[in-house]
Amino acid sequence: MPGSSAPQDTPTRPRPSGLVLVACSGGADSLALAAATAFVGARLGWQVGLVTVDHGLQAGSGQRAEQVAAWARERGLDPVEVVAVTVGTSGGPEAAARDARYAALADAARRHSAAAVLLGHTRDDQAETVLLALARGSGPRGLSGMPVHRDQAGVRFSRPFLDLPRADCRAACAAQGLTPWDDPHNTDPAYARSRVRAEALPALVATLGEGVVANLARTAGLLAQDTAYLDELAAAALGRCRTGSGLAVSALRELPAALRTRALHEWAAGLGAPRTALAHRHVETLDALVTAWRGQGPAYLPGGITVTRTADILTPAHPAAAAASGRDHPTESGAVSGKVLES
Structure with missing residues (x-):
């Protein structure tokens, strides 16, 4: 993208000339990711596509999804898809929407044989995830937060911006003249993550300083390493404990x-x-x-x-x-x- 100030770090490393799909809601984080991936992908020989999921939970959601898709096509991304999903109720509205979204993204990746699906989660999202896990009494696995890479349903999901602050994504959009969409659900106090974003995390920053966000995210990374090692040991131990079906x-x-x-x-x-x-x-x-x-x-x-x-x-x-x-x-x-x- 001409004049792009988006982060120049390589978002992921799929095979040369492989297809990567960017999951983009039109928010600042995923919009910046889509622009950065298009910029980097053109120079590395990747094919870059985009999938935007219409959850159907708000009036005009379909129109907004089509606007995101139109922007992506103008930028030369291909393939570009709008996928409408039906959100259930299992696990609450946030979990149900997430499950429907990931299922749709995984299906799109399999249909297009994509090397990876890129997600726009940032360091701020990671800090919020750790606080939510702590409040729910999660163990080390929950406190490990979101991984940079995860293979799920036969698809590689990657979060290349997980170590970047959310403010950088907004700055990248502003520098490129991109107008992100601010999802009202992100500020709706009915949702636990929205309350953490609007109240809990800012209170911690005000009390403990700006470094608290990075420190929470760093803690997640350290716990993820320990958890991965313990999981390997546990898998080997499980094999030794098996006897028939029990x-x-x-x-x-x-x-x-x-x-x-x-x-x-x-x-x-x-x-x-x-x-x-x-x-x-x-x-x-x-x-x-x-x-x-x-x-x-x-x-x-x-x-x-x-x-x-x-x-x-x-x-x-x-x-x-x-x-x-x-x-x-x-x-x-x-x-x-x-x-x-x-x-």
Whole structure:
């Protein structure tokens, strides 16, 4: 882009002449990313495309999405798509919109055989994510925030601006004469992230100084490294604990808690428990079958899965098996191991 002052760092490193798709809402962050990727891509021989998702949650959302697409076509991006999605209700409005958006982006990437989908999250977004995770009592995985790269549903998602402040993206748009769209949802106090953005994080900055945003993001990066290493150790440990379709309690009991709970979490996800619904309380109840065994009943996991302990083995049962045996288990009530916990 002539006169572009957008960051010149390479957004990602797909194969030469590969296609990268930019996810662009029209906001300052993703608009700056699209402009920067077009500028860099032209010099590195990439094909650069753009996908904008219409969530249909606001009046005129379809028209705004078409405006973003028209801008991208004018800049020579190809392919350019507007994808309309239906947002469900699972997990609340923010999570449902995010799930619908990522599914649409992944589908577009697969259809076009894209090397990567680029996302416009910034250092400020990372700091907000860490604060939200801290408030929700998340463990190290939640406090690790968003990764720079993640392979999901067979697609590589990358966040090249994750170490840049949000203000740089606005400055880049202003320097290039680009007019970003400010999503009113980003300032709606009904949403937790909006409240963190408008109130909590500014209060921390006012109290502790400007460096708090970078420090929160840095903390996420350090925790991500530790978590990745522990996850590798836990995956190897899980393999040693497997016995048929179950897990050997004696082998699990020998593991340090940090590895044992990670192994149980991964095992539960492998059984089919949705990761977005698999909470600490589920893993805690599985762990109790190993470390606090008093003959208690089964652990109930998301997706209608039950896990029982018989002698030295944790054995899973799926919904179909439970139905065939006539068992009734409260998969949505939050009941685990015979007691009800608040979700």
